[in-house]
Amino acid sequence: MANSLDTILEGRRSQPHQLIEVLQDVQHDHGYLSREAIDTVSESLGVPVMEVYRVANFYTAFTLEPRGKHVITLCKGTACHVRGANPLIEQALGLLDVGEGETTENGLFTLETVNCIGTCALAPVVVLNGVYHPLMTPARLRALINRVRREEEEGTGHA
Amino acid sequence: MPKIASFAELKAFGEQITADRDNEAILMTVCGGPGCQATRCHEVAAELRKELDSTSLNGKARLRVTGCHGFCEQGPIVVIDPSNIFYGQVKPADVKEIVDRTVRKGEVVERLLYVDPSTGKTVLTESEIPFYKAQTPTLLSQNRRVDPWSMEDYLAIGGYAALARVLAEIDPEKVISRIEASGLRGRGGGGFPTAAKWAACRAAHGEEKYVICNADEGDPGAFMDRGVLEGNPHSVLEGMIIGAWAIGANEGYIYVRNEYPMAVEHAKQAINQAREYGFLGEDILGSGMSFDIQVARGGGAFVCGESTALMASLEGKVGEPRPKDVHTVEHGLWNRPTTLNNVETWANVPAIINNGAAWFAGMGTDNSKGTKILALTGEVKNTGLVEVAFGTPIRTVVEEIGGGGRNGRAVKAVQTGGPSGGCLPESMFDLPVDFDVLWEKGSMIGSGGLVVMDENTCMVDIAKYFLKFLQDESCGKCVPCRIGVDRLLEIVTDITEGRGRPEQIELLKELGETVAQTALCGLGKTAPNPVLSTLRYFAEEYEAHINENRCPAGVCTELVEYSIDARTCNGCGACLKACPYAAIQGRKDKLHTIDLELCTKCGICLTTCNDNAVVVQ
Numbered sequence: 089m090a091n092s093l094d095t096i097l098e099g100r101r102s103q104p105h106q107l108i109e110v111l112q113d114v115q116h117d118h119g120y121l122s123r124e125a126i127d128t129v130s131e132s133l134g135v136p137v138m139e140v141y142r143v144a145n146f147y148t149a150f151t152l153e154p155r156g157k158h159v160i161t162l163c164k165g166t167a168c169h170v171r172g173a174n175p176l177i178e179q180a181l182g183l184l185d186v187g188e189g190e191t192t193e194n195g196l197f198t199l200e201t202v203n204c205i206g207t208c209a210l211a212p213v214v215v216l217n218g219v220y221h222p223l224m225t226p227a228r229l230r231a232l233i234n235r236v237r238r239e240e241e242e243g244t245g246h247a
Numbered sequence: 248m249p250k251i252a253s254f255a256e257l258k259a260f261g262e263q264i265t266a267d268r269d270n271e272a273i274l275m276t277v278c279g280g281p282g283c284q285a286t287r288c289h290e291v292a293a294e295l296r297k298e299l300d301s302t303s304l305n306g307k308a309r310l311r312v313t314g315c316h317g318f319c320e321q322g323p324i325v326v327i328d329p330s331n332i333f334y335g336q337v338k339p340a341d342v343k344e345i346v347d348r349t350v351r352k353g354e355v356v357e358r359l360l361y362v363d364p365s366t367g368k369t370v371l372t373e374s375e376i377p378f379y380k381a382q383t384p385t386l387l388s389q390n391r392r393v394d395p396w397s398m399e400d401y402l403a404i405g406g407y408a409a410l411a412r413v414l415a416e417i418d419p420e421k422v423i424s425r426i427e428a429s430g431l432r433g434r435g436g437g438g439f440p441t442a443a444k445w446a447a448c449r450a451a452h453g454e455e456k457y458v459i460c461n462a463d464e465g466d467p468g469a470f471m472d473r474g475v476l477e478g479n480p481h482s483v484l485e486g487m488i489i490g491a492w493a494i495g496a497n498e499g500y501i502y503v504r505n506e507y508p509m510a511v512e513h514a515k516q517a518i519n520q521a522r523e524y525g526f527l528g529e530d531i532l533g534s535g536m537s538f539d540i541q542v543a544r545g546g547g548a549f550v551c552g553e554s555t556a557l558m559a560s561l562e563g564k565v566g567e568p569r570p571k572d573v574h575t576v577e578h579g580l581w582n583r584p585t586t587l588n589n590v591e592t593w594a595n596v597p598a599i600i601n602n603g604a605a606w607f608a609g610m611g612t613d614n615s616k617g618t619k620i621l622a623l624t625g626e627v628k629n630t631g632l633v634e635v636a637f638g639t640p641i642r643t644v645v646e647e648i649g650g651g652g653r654n655g656r657a658v659k660a661v662q663t664g665g666p667s668g669g670c671l672p673e674s675m676f677d678l679p680v681d682f683d684v685l686w687e688k689g690s691m692i693g694s695g696g697l698v699v700m701d702e703n704t705c706m707v708d709i710a711k712y713f714l715k716f717l718q719d720e721s722c723g724k725c726v727p728c729r730i731g732v733d734r735l736l737e738i739v740t741d742i743t744e745g746r747g748r749p750e751q752i753e754l755l756k757e758l759g760e761t762v763a764q765t766a767l768c769g770l771g772k773t774a775p776n777p778v779l780s781t782l783r784y785f786a787e788e789y790e791a792h793i794n795e796n797r798c799p800a801g802v803c804t805e806l807v808e809y810s811i812d813a814r815t816c817n818g819c820g821a822c823l824k825a826c827p828y829a830a831i832q833g834r835k836d837k838l839h840t841i842d843l844e845l846c847t848k849c850g851i852c853l854t855t856c857n858d859n860a861v862v863v864q
Contacts, residue, residue, distance in 0.1 A: 107563035112505060112544050135563070146565045146722075147546025149505050165467035166662060166698045167624035169712050178849030182827020203549060203716065204467035205506055208622055208696075209282045209319030209630035220285035226851040227825055 091117045093125060097132045104135045107143055111150055120151045148202075156191040156198035158236055160184075160216055165204030167211040172225075176212055177201065179226040183233055196240060197233070250525030252533045254411040257402075264403045273308040273350055274328040276391055280315025280474060281509070282631065283322035286336075288312075291323045294342040308350050311400070314390040314478015318378050319631040321361060326373050326391070333373040334359035364628060364650055378629045381647040383610065383618050383636040386594055387471075390478035395513045398520045401481040407526055409600035410485050413492055414534035417600075419449065422493040426596070428604035430616030435461055435552070435589030436667060436693045437769065438615075438682040444586055448494040448576040451584035456496040458487050459580065459587040461557060462503040462510060465549040466665025467716065468696035471620035472590035474632045476503070476510045479594065480517035484540065486593030488526065489600065491538045494586050499540040502557055505547055514542050549666075549720035553768050554579075554587045556722065567724045568768035589694070591620055611637030615681045619692060625662075625699035626653050635680060642676035645699055656701040660785070664693025666713045666720075667773035669780025670706060689780040691773070705802035706785040707792055711739045713777035721771070728771030731762035735778055744805040747793035755782060801863040804848035808864055809841050811852075815860035822852035822861065 096113045100106040110133065114125050121144050130137040144150040162177050181187070184197050191198040207213045210222030214229055221232065251257050277283075277292045292312050299310055316324055321335030327349055334345065334356065341359060348354040360369040361376055370376050382388075393400040401407070413422055427442035448456060460483060464472045476483055487499050503511050518540050521527040529537045543561055550556045551566040558580045560566040579585025595617060599607045608616050615637035621644060624630050628650035635644060645651065645658060652658040660670045669690035671678065678684055685692050700709070714736040723729045735758055738751050759775030759782075766772045782789060791797045798806040811822070811831075818836040830846040833839030841852070853861045 105561070105563035108546055108560060109543065109563075112546070133563075139564075143546075143563070143565055147548050149545075149547040164716075166665070166696065166712070167468045167630075169467075170625045170698055170700055170704055170709075172850070172854060175850040175854055178847065179825075179827050179851055182849075202506060203465065203547075203720070204469070206464065206470040206473045206504075207281050207285050207319075208468050208470055208624040208698075209632075210285055210322075211624060211630075213285065220281075222282070222285040225854055227821075227855055230825065230827075 093128050097129070101132045102134050104133050107133055107135050107140065108147070111140075111144060115150050120154045153191070156195050158196060158217055159198045159200060160214065160233070161200045161202050161205070163205040163207075163211070163213045163215070164201050165208055165211070167208035168204075168213060171211040173212045175226050176214060176224055176229055179229050180233070183230060196237070250523070252525065254415045254532065257407060257411045257532070261402045261405065261408070264399050268403070272306070275308060275310045275350070276326045276328065277310065277312045278314075278316040278318075278322060278324040278391070279312040280317075280319065280322075280390075280478065280632075281470065282315065282319025283324060284509075286322040287339075288323035290339045291325065291337050291342060294339040295325070295346070298342055298346045302346065304346070304350060308346075311394050313393060314395050315387070315474040315632055316391050317382075317387055317474070317632040317634070318376070318629065320629050331372040331374055333361055333370070333376060335361050377650070378631070378633070378648055381639075381643055382634050383639075384634060385598060385610075385618050386482075386591070387474060387478075387620050387632055387634040389482065390474065393479055393481075395478055395480055396516060398481065398524060401479070405601065406481055406597075407485055407524075409597035410488050410526065411532055413489050413600060414532050414536060419493045419495065422489060422600070423449065425604045426493075426599060429599045429607040430604075430611070430614075431592065431595055431599060431607065432615065432682060433588060434591035434595070434619065434694065436466075436664065436691070438692070441588060441592055444576055444588070445490060445493050447574065448496075448584045448586040451577040453584045455498070455581075456494055456584040457580045457586070458491045458494065458496045458499040459557070459561070459585060460487055460499070460501040460593050461552065461554070461587055461589040462501055462507075462514070463545045463552040463557060464504055464507075464590075464694065465552040465720075466667075466694050466696050468624055468662070468698045469622050469665055469694045471622050471632055471695050473504075473507050473510055474620065475594050476501075476590050477507070477513050480513045481521065482594040482597055483514075483590055484517055484521050484526070486596035487540060488531070488538055489596050490586060490588070490593065492536055494584070496586070497538055499538065500561055500580075501540060501542050502545055502551070502561060503542060505544045511542060511544055518542065548722070549716075550722045550768075550770060553770050555768070557587065558585065565722075567722045568770075570767060591695075612679060612681050612684075614683050615692075619680055619695055621680070621695045621697045623649050623697050623699070626656065626658065626701040626704065627651065627699040628653055637681055638679045640677050640679055641671070641697075644680065644697065645676060649699065652699070652701050656703060658699055658701050659704065660700045660706065662698040662700060662709065662777075663696065664691040664776075665696045666717055667691060667770065667776055668693045668696070669776045670700070670709060670784060671780070672784045675784075689776065689783055691776070703800055703802070705743075705798050705800035706781045706788045707739065707743055707798070708800070708802045710778040710781045711736065711743055714739055714774075717770075717774045721774075725767035725771060727762045727765040728767065728774060731758060731766070732771075732774050734758060735762070735775065739778060742789060742792045743798070743803040745792075745796050747789075749793055751793070752782065752786070752789060755779075807848060808843065809846055809848055809852065810862050810864065811839050811841060812860045812862050813838050815858050817858060817860075819857075821855050821857065825851050825855040827851065
């Protein structure tokens with residue numbers, strides 16, 4: 089169960105330096121930073137709305153749009169790049185018909201890339217809903233995406 | 248647990264733990280590092296736990312899940328002590344046999360032993376594996392001796408003894424002079440002498456001072472700080488507390504990447520434990536010192552690895568660096584004196600106090616002392632975290648520890664130091680791992696990333712990769728980095744897409760040198776390194792792109808064409824199914840062809856075909 093904004097803000101009100109920590113929790117618990125959340129955070133911490141947006145835009149950890157039910161994160165780190173991250177990105181872009189950072193129209197998948205996930209020894213790495221998939225190949229990524237789609241169609245899918 | 252109030256109490260407690268533990272018992276250690284987690288080591292550990300609980304082995308065998316052992320390629324890893332038997336790539340289904348045969352009867356399960364690819368022979372024990380043999384285990388090797396969740400494990404290996412000694416008998420100035428004598432330099436990339444930072448911060452005026460642990464580790468291809476903080480968080484805390492004593496700080500922060508949730512969790516729980524035991528909080532070990540640490544999560548901005556940007560981020564602001572003429576040791580976090588070191592630097596401190604400065608200074612070269620943890624990745628057989636003494640030749644790391652190139656391909660280069668570093672050709676592999684030597688050669692040891700590249704890697708593409716990375720990550724505050732990197736990328740992109748002109752080589756050099764001289768922060772100043780180092784050592788690859796419209800590695804898509812070799816294709820249809828753009832046609836068992844109109848040259852068919860029938864020209 090996601091913590092409410094009130095719970096997240098508890099003990100942090102009127103402390104502008106808590107901005108990033110608060111936004112991290114909102115992002116984590118609510119999946120994105122809604123306009124209402126940003127207004128509330130701004131007022132509670134005493135940080136101008138413009139500054140909250142500036143911070144939210146600066147750091148890649150934050151998104152201003154809701155994300156899909158399943159989040160696919162493709163690592164673009166050096167080790168993954170050298171061992172073939174590009175074909176994986178192409179595979180996912182082609183299969184899902186979205187751009188990097190975008191969500192499919194049916195809200196099922198969000199496709200994200202990350203600078204480095206820190207599992208470089210087993211590159212290339214793809215993360216699906218927080219679960220790492222090492223030594224990935226385009227064929228295995230395709231199977232993974234199709235499995236999620238099939239489970240969703242059969243009603244057995246879970247994020 | 249009652250608080251430990253003195254050096255004597257800590258000593259007695261540590262001895263009690265050691266005595267309580269039956270040294271004769273069999274200890275099964277499962278590596279729980281990020282690599283092994285990715286290969287589902289937790290399932291192996293759960294199965295082992297179940298097997299131990301269900302048999303009569305309770306009390307005779309113990310299970311310990313630890314942080315990263317380093318040999319990620321072989322994960323999941325189970326080591327059985329005291330015999331030191333090493334099992335690699337263990338599956339949950341193997342567990343019953345391990346318990347029945349190795350734990351109960353002392354037999355070896357041959358098929359799980361490591362096979363040395365260079366000799367084809369099986370290796371029985373962990374210590375005999377070439378990957379480990381050529382290393383200098385000091386810091387990372389502690390990981391396998393502690394469960395990161397267990398304070399008792401850390402105390403059993405002498406944890407917090409250095410802190411207790413410092414508080415009982417070593418003045419802050421003497422702590423700093425010991426660190427100075429050890430020659431410890433910052434492991435985060437800059438290589439600044441740690442003691443000089445501490446001394447300046449101690450001398451700075453101010454009631455409130457801070458220590459910060461930089462665990463942002465934003466360099467792609469680097470994961471050693473994650474290995475240390477996740478695997479042995481108390482060693483980092485102990486180093487920070489000793490540092491705080493030395494400079495006179497009361498508050499500390501660990502700034503961790505949000506991409507490392509396990510590091511965040513382990514750091515937080517270690518802090519809670521340290522508070523319970525009285526190593527953090529008021530009157531630490533009866534010394535009168537008060538100090539506490541908080542964890543802050545980074546927001547995923549590369550620039551926040553830079554000290555002034557990190558401090559801005561800790562203040563809840565956008566992570567923009569500021570000019571370095573105002574020193575953070577005097578005006579750092581909230582404008583107060585601040586000492587910032589990275590994870591590996593802090594974790595080295597307790598060992599220096601325990602073993603003496605001379606021990607530390609006895610390892611390494613004239614100006615680079617101790618050991619360095621490297622993240623060995625890329626096109627090399629044995630990937631993972633390795634720890635070597637400074638001065639170890641790159642060749643030893645790549646060939647002896649790494650086992651050489653993968654898939655029979657020749658190694659061409661290593662990229663060291665992440666986006667601030669550079670690429671060194673195979674002909675220079677006899678150079679030692681050393682702060683100053685690599686810098687003179689146009690690269691740097693940086694935080695320790697070492698990515699191995701072979702003939703399938705295009706060095707111009709690598710330069711483009713880093714420039715793209717730096718363009719995305721430039722905070723945009725200063726013109727040289729914001730616009731200079733942009734232009735560098737534009738030119739390199741021209742070259743990779745067949746629009747290169749010979750005069751652009753000189754332009755790249757001139758522009759690169761200008762950015763290096765004029766950018767505001769360390770990241771901007773080093774941003775041209777990847778392009779300058781590849782120009783220096785791989786000029787012929789740039790020339791092939793410019794003069795012959797040819798990418799020798801077959802990577803730059805605008806310069807290559809894909810086709811299917813009619814003699815090799817067996818019509819299996821694998822590439823047809825794999826192509827996300829429906830660019831491949833053909834019937835079962837008949838020759839397949841690529842429609843060049845639809846082909847995006849993504850390379851998926853190339854990785855899919857089992858018969859090497861896809862040709863890149």
